[in-house]
Amino acid sequence: MLPGQRRGFELDRRLEADSEPVMWLGLCELRIMNDCRWPWFLLVPLRPGSEEIHDLTPLDxxxxTFETNMVAQGLKKVTGCTKINSAALGNIVRQLHxxxxxxxxGDAGWPGPVWGYGQREPYKREDLHQLAEAVKAAL
Known part of the structure; x- marks a missing residue:
């Protein structure tokens, strides 16, 4: 990342607590959610004060959109899943992600949403790292 790129940007403490950094893509930091019930990633645009997609410039x-599609395709390739869910809700964590x-x-909670379903099940450290590296390689 170039010096000053994160100037004024601070990651919401809840996102930081629930996920681990994977890599910087350009606009976004890619993070993996620490919940092994689903392969689950986050894209967090490094733009201070952004809460909604329409808060971003047209170029951002x-x-x-490009980074979301790229990660979704990589995740589908790595996992062989039948469906990719992507969403920017922000009802609890207002920071755009x-x-x-x-x-x-048949996965936990299917066909409902993942939010609010059961208790989070953290990954074993090596499994978290392995999935993150596999998705990075697929990008």
Whole structure:
């Protein structure tokens, strides 16, 4: 990342607590959610004060779409999942972030959303790292 790129940007403490950094893509930091029930990634645009996609410039909106598609395709390739869920809700964590989640029929909570379903199950450290590296390689 270039010096000054994160100037004024601070990651929401809840996102930081629930996820681990994977890599910087250009606009966004790619993070993996520490919940092994679903392969689940986050894209967090490094733009201070952004809460909604329409808060971004048109160029940043296009870049967010590109990065979302790139991660979704990589995650689908790595996991072989039958469905990718992607969403930018922000009802609890207002900082703009996009969830990209690999889903399969019969997974925990299927066909409902992942939010609010059961208790988080943290990964074993080596499994978290292995999935993150596999998705990085697929990008």
């Amino acid at each position: 909106q296009a870049m967010l 996009v969830h990209i989640i690999a889903r399969n029929e």
